[in-house]
Amino acid sequence: MAAGALHRSIRTIQLHGGSNDSASTKEFGNSSLKFISKGFAVDVKFLSNRSRSFSHCKMHVIRAISSHASVVDPILSTSHVTTDFNQNTSIxxxxxxxxxxxxxxxxxxxxxxxxxxxxxxxxxxxxxxxxxxxxxxxxxxxxxxxxxxxxxxxxxxxxxxxxxxxxxxxxxxxxxxxxxxxxxxxxxxxxxxxxxxxxxxxxxxxxxxxxxxxxxxxxxxxxxxxxxxxxxxxxxxxxxxxxxxxxxxxxxxxxxxxxxxxxxxxxxxxxxxxxxxxxxxxxxxxxxxxxxxxxxxxxxxxxxxxxxxxxxxxxxxxxxxxxxxxxxxxxxxxxxxxxxxxxxx
Ligand SMILES: O=C(O)[C@@H](CO)OP(=O)(O)O
Missing domain, CATH: 3.40.50.1240 (Phosphoglycerate mutase-like)
Structure with a gap:
């Protein structure tokens, strides 16, 4: 797939691990929020489970940007960056x-x-x-x-x-x-x-x-x-x-x-x-x-x-x-x- 297409593809992920992942919640809007997890600033939009609990919410990751910089790589973002924030052993x-x-x-x-x-x-x-x-x-x-x-x-x-x-x-x-x-x-x-x-x-x-x-x-x-x-x-x-x-x-x-x-x-x-x-x-x-x-x-x-x-x-x-x-x-x-x-x- 071309880089542009990769970049446009938005994936649904499931977050595991409960509130530990939300250690520094920045914003908590109606159906979206931003938080920092493992050095990444993550913007997400909820798809279901409006309970806003971090455990097992279905959401779209809109962007996951290094908190040290403002750029994310489209090839990387769809390859091996883990979508399960508690399981990074394959990295x-x-x-x-x-x-x-x-x-x-x-x-x-x-x-x-x-x-x-x-x-x-x-x-x-x-x-x-x-x-x-x-x-x-x-x-x-x-x-x-x-x-x-x-x-x-x-x-x-x-x-x-x-x-x-x-x-x-x-x-x-x-x-x-x-x-x-x-x-x-x-x-x-x-x-x-x-x-x-x-x-x-x-x-x-x-x-x-x-x-x-x-x-x-x-x-x-x-x-x-x-x-x-x-x-x-x-x-x-x-x-x-x-x-x-x-x-x-x-x-x-x-x-x-x-x-x-x-x-x-x-x-x-x-x-x-x-x-x-x-x-x-x-x-x-x-x-x-x-x-x-x-x-x-x-x-x-x-x-x-x-x-x-x-x-x-x-x-x-x-x-x-x-x-x-x-x-x-x-x-x-x-x-x-x-x-x-x-x-x-
Ligand atoms: O002059 C320097 O700053 C260094 C590297 O060029 O020299 P050296 O190799 O002697 O540590």
Missing amino acids: ESSLILIRHGESMWNEKNLFTGSVDVPLTKRGIEEAIEAGERISSIPVNMIYTSALIRAQMTAMLAMTQHRQKKIPIIMHDESVQAKEWSQIFSEETIQQSIPVITAWQLNERMYGKLQGLNKEETVVKYGKEKVHEWRRSFDSPPPNGESLEMCSQRAVAYFKENIEPQLQNGRNIMVAAHGNSLRSIIMYLEKLTSQEVTNLELSTGVPLLYIYKHGEFLKRGSPVGPTEHGVYAYTRNLALYRQKLDEMVQ
Whole structure:
């Protein structure tokens, strides 16, 4: 079925679980209501059982929108997002991690950290290539750092995605910013992907090394010391963040904001940085502080994980959009790719 038709189809669902699901009822009109359940803002219209009890009411789900963003994916909304809010064990979602493409300071071999430097031409090409490699993998939400190199990477990668949805940065830095960036067409919302920017995903703050040449720093402080600053878990560079400190904010953000979305069946792409992603990978793969010292991430290489039964399964780096192996990993990925194939026919 085409995406538009999928989006127009409204399904009847049965809610189980009684009033627990209505934890934060927002509105209770005559025959419709809005409530928040498992991170989703849900609008429903009653079909029968006007008792308004949440137990076993028949209703139409008009929209189920992430309470963190204002966009719902039509393919996702009719596939594996559970209609039984107490039974989400079958949920399986994809997580793509991408380190930004080469930046202008990567090219010059300068410590970058929190300095906001754009991509080089090569970095732009890497981001586009990364996008091709993941172009048949579902993406319902994007998280990036607050830094332009990660945001450019996410946006450029999405130009290649076969679903052709438009990534839109969510501005909630002020009430006005939120209000002024509202979208008033449901159809347009359906064709968008929310992009959430978070400083917590920024590169580690490199302190007094920021702007210094890496080679010259080795000459000045010695290879061992510089390696310790760059790759150890708990030794911070002068006035900067250790990987451990970076991990405290990046992993906390991941657990609080991204993991709940995966648990809700949303497919996520995270475009971030060498060290914020190393700390997240350390968490996903349960690496020790010794093991993480050997973890190196190349610029612009996407990494795929499948989230299932509360576990993250590492699926490596998709080589290309038609790579058979990637879609053999899970039924959902194979079905999604099949839907994309049908959409272009
Ligand atoms: O300079 C930086 O910000 C980072 C990433 O480019 O460098 P390193 O690989 O040394 O942690």
